[in-house]
Amino acid sequence: MKRYEQLADEIAGLIRAGTLSPGEKVPSVRRASQSYGVSPSTVFQAYYLLEDRGLISARARSGYYVRQQLRVPLHERQTVASQSLAAEVDVSDLVFSVLSALRDPNTVPFGAAFPCPDLFPLARLGRSMSHAVQAMSGSSLVAKLTAGDPDLIRQIALRYGVNGVALAPEELVVTNGAMEALSLCLKCVTQPGDLVAIEAPAFYATLQALERLKLKAVEIPVHPRDGLDLEVLADRLETLPIKACWFMPHLQNPVGASLDEDKKRALCELITRHQVPLIEDDVYAELYFDAQPPRPVKHFDREGWVMHCSSFSKSLAPGYRVGWTAAGRFTERVNRLRLMTTISASVPAQMAIADYLQHGGYDRHLRKLRQTLKAQQTQMLAAAAQYFPAETWVSPPAGGYYLWFELPEHVDSLKLFRLAHAQGISLAPGPIFSASQRFVNCVRLNYGYQWDEESERAMRTLGGILRSEAVLVSAG
C-alpha cells in the first residue's frame, strides 16, 4: 500500500470513528503535511482518494469537509459467494416485470439502463447519417451487408490500436449492438447444460442469456471496489468443467467495480491456462473517469481466448444498434453465426457512425460526457449521504452512470421498487441481478440524467420510504 493510501485510510478511520464528524473541516494540506510527516502532494493524493470514495468533498476557496454522508467503508463488505456451485437460471419473468415498469416515461429514471439520451450528439450524428445515405451506392450496400462497413471496421480497429490492442480488421465482427455480440459469443462456445462462470451480482441480460441457452451459472463474487474475486474463479476453474466465462472487468454492471491492470493480466493468464474462453463485456469502455483509458483484458490476450465485446450504444449512438466483437480464435464461428441469425447490422447506421468517427469529434464528445457523468455521480452521492439511512454502503465507481447501494439489511428492494414506483420513481432492485435472487437489500441507481430538484426530491422520497416499515423484509 502506498503512503497516500495509508494516510487516506487513517483519516477515513477518524471519520468512521466519529472523530471527524460530518460537516467538519479536515486538516488543511499544510497542517496534515506537518502532523503526518509527509509531503503536501501525498496529502493531496490522499484527499483526492477520500473524495473519490465519497468521504470528503471540496468547497471552493475553503478546503475539504467531511461529507454529510453514507458510511462508506474503506474496505467494503465482501459480497458473499453463492451457496450452490452451479445454478439453473430462471429470472426472466422477474426481470421483464421490472423492465416494463422502468419504461414508464413519467418516472424519475433512476432505474434506467441508459444515460440520458440528450447527452449524446444526436444532431451531429444525424448529419453524419445524411452524408452517409447520400453517398450510399447500391453495390457498396450489398457488399457491406455481409462483411460490415469497412470504414467503420477500420475506425474501430484504430481505436483498439490507440489503446494498446493491435487488431486486424478481419478480427472484428460488427453486430446489432453489444447484446448480439455477447449472445453470439456465448452461443458459439457452449452447449445446453454447460457451466458458465458469471459475476454475482451480474447484468440481468447475462442471466437471461444463460436461461435462454439452458446454461448453468457458476457465480463468482464481485467485490464492490476490487471487482471479480480471482481466487474463487481459480478454484472454480480448477474444480468444475466450466465452458466459458462472461465478465465485465471494467465498470461492472451493476456494482461498478473495475479490475486493475495486474488483475486483468492475471485473469487472462488464468483463462488461457484453462483454455476457457472469456467473453469480455466492455460496453462502458469509454466511460472511465480517470485520466487514461483502462486497458481491456483483451490487451493481454496472446492466444485468442478473449472475445472482447462492445458497442456505441452507451457512449455515442443509442438506438443505432451497432456493436462488435473482437472474438480472437472464435471470430470465424461468430461471424458465421451472425450471418445465420440476423445477417447484418443496419448498414446506414454503420455508415453514419463511421462518418462521425472520422469527422464528428468523438473524443471531444467523450471528454464532455465523462465530466458530466462524474459531476452527476457526486450529486447523487451527496443526496444519498443526506437522505439515505446511515447503514447504507456504496463504493463510487471510477466511471459509468450507476451507483450500487447496499441498503440496511432488512430492506426488501422489491418492496422498495414497488413503493417507489407508486411515487413516480424507478430503480433497479438487486434480485434482478442474481441467478439465485440474492442482493435483496441492494439497488442500482442511474445518475446518468441531469441532476435537478426533481432528482433531489426523489432521493429524499426514497430515503423516507427506506425508513418506513413497509419496505422491510417480511418475517418468516
Add this chain to the structure above:
Amino acid sequence: MKRYEQLADEIAGLIRAGTLSPGEKVPSVRRASQSYGVSPSTVFQAYYLLEDRGLISARARSGYYVRQQLRVPLHERQTVASQSLAAEVDVSDLVFSVLSALRDPNTVPFGAAFPCPDLFPLARLGRSMSHAVQAMSGSSLVAKLTAGDPDLIRQIALRYGVNGVALAPEELVVTNGAMEALSLCLKCVTQPGDLVAIEAPAFYATLQALERLKLKAVEIPVHPRDGLDLEVLADRLETLPIKACWFMPHLQNPVGASLDEDKKRALCELITRHQVPLIEDDVYAELYFDAQPPRPVKHFDREGWVMHCSSFSKSLAPGYRVGWTAAGRFTERVNRLRLMTTISASVPAQMAIADYLQHGGYDRHLRKLRQTLKAQQTQMLAAAAQYFPAETWVSPPAGGYYLWFELPEHVDSLKLFRLAHAQGISLAPGPIFSASQRFVNCVRLNYGYQWDEESERAMRTLGGILRSEAVLVSAG
C-alpha cells in the same frame, strides 16, 4: 380445371409432341376459337397461361409463336420425397463456401440472393432518413428502442389491413430483418432434437437455422408450380411428432411456386387442427406479378398458430435490416426473446422506412419494380430456351427474381458452379437447398439484375458448359 386451362394443356401437348415446333406460329385466336369451340376470351386466357409458362411468346402485330425453348412441361416433375423421414441437418460448410464465392463482385450475379440494389429508391429513402434523424429526439429514441417505432408499426399494420389481415399494432414485433424474425420464431417454439417440417428444396438459411438449433428436418416436397405437397404434409403431421412448420407458401425460394388461396386455407386448417405453429416466411410478399396481391396463410389464421414473417429487404430497403413478425399467440414470447438477444432493430432505419411509407410513394415504386422483374424474367427464359440443353425443365413463377432450372439428369450443379465461377458467372447450385444434399442437377438463377449483353453472353457460356463432359456427375 377450367376450360382455358384444359385448352392450354392441349396446346402444350402439341408443343411437347413436336406437332407445333419451336418458332412456329400457333393458331390465331379466331381460328383456335372456331376449331376448339370456345370463346375468343377463353383462347386469350389459354394463350396468356402458355405465355406465362414460357411456352409461347407474342410478337408485335403478328400473333403468338412457339418459343425456341425449354421443354416446359405442363405437369412438371414431381420433386421426390426424401428417403429418410427426419434428417439431421449439416449444410453450413457447403453453403458458406458457395456464399463466399457469390460475394465476388466481378461475377455475373446469377447466384445473388438480392435483386439489383439499383432497383430500390435508395436516394428517396436517404431523404426519409435525413428527415427522420433531424426529427429524432432523445426521449423518443429510448422509447422506440424497446417497443419499436410506433409510426412504422402502424404503417405495417395498415398494409396488412389493406391485404385482408386485421392486426392490432401490439401483434407486430419489429426485428433486424426477416432473418431475425424467422430465427426468433423458430427458437420460440422448438427444443433441440425436435422435428420441424420444411420444404424440399428449401431456402438454405432455413436449413442453417435448423442445424444451429439442433433440430431435425422433415422434408415436404414442393411442386415447382403448385407448391407444397399438402397430402404429404398431412401424413407427416399425422404420423410424426412435428413441433413446427417453416414454409414459404408464396414464391417459394428456390423454386418460385405459390400455393393458391384454397391450398393456403387448407394449410392453415391443417396446422391449426394439429396445433403445430406455422412460420410463414413471406419475404417476397410484394413481388407478385399478378394484378392482385395474394393473401398470406395468415389471412386465414383465426387461432393464432401462424407466425407471419416479412421485411423490407427485398422490396424497398436492402441493408436497412428492418423486418417483422405477426406471431399470433407467440407474439409475447417472440418479443421477449428479441429483447434478450438483440434488443431492437436500428431506430433510425425504422424511422426512415416509416417516413418513406407515409410520403415516399411505396406502391408506385413497387409497381415499377414488379414490371421490371417480370420483363427480366422473360429475358432470362428466352435466353435459357436458346442456350440451355433441351432436357432442361423450368416453371416460371408468378413473381420474385429467381428461376429454378432442373438441368439434364447427369449434370452436377456443384461442378457447374465451379466451372461457371471460373468464367466469371455465379449461380446457386441445388444441393445448398437440401438437408439431404439432393437437387444435384438443379440451379437457381437470379434475374433481378438488368438484362444486358453480358447476361446474354453468360447464359450462352452456361449453355456451353452444360454441354461439356466436365459438368457430368462422376461415375460411381
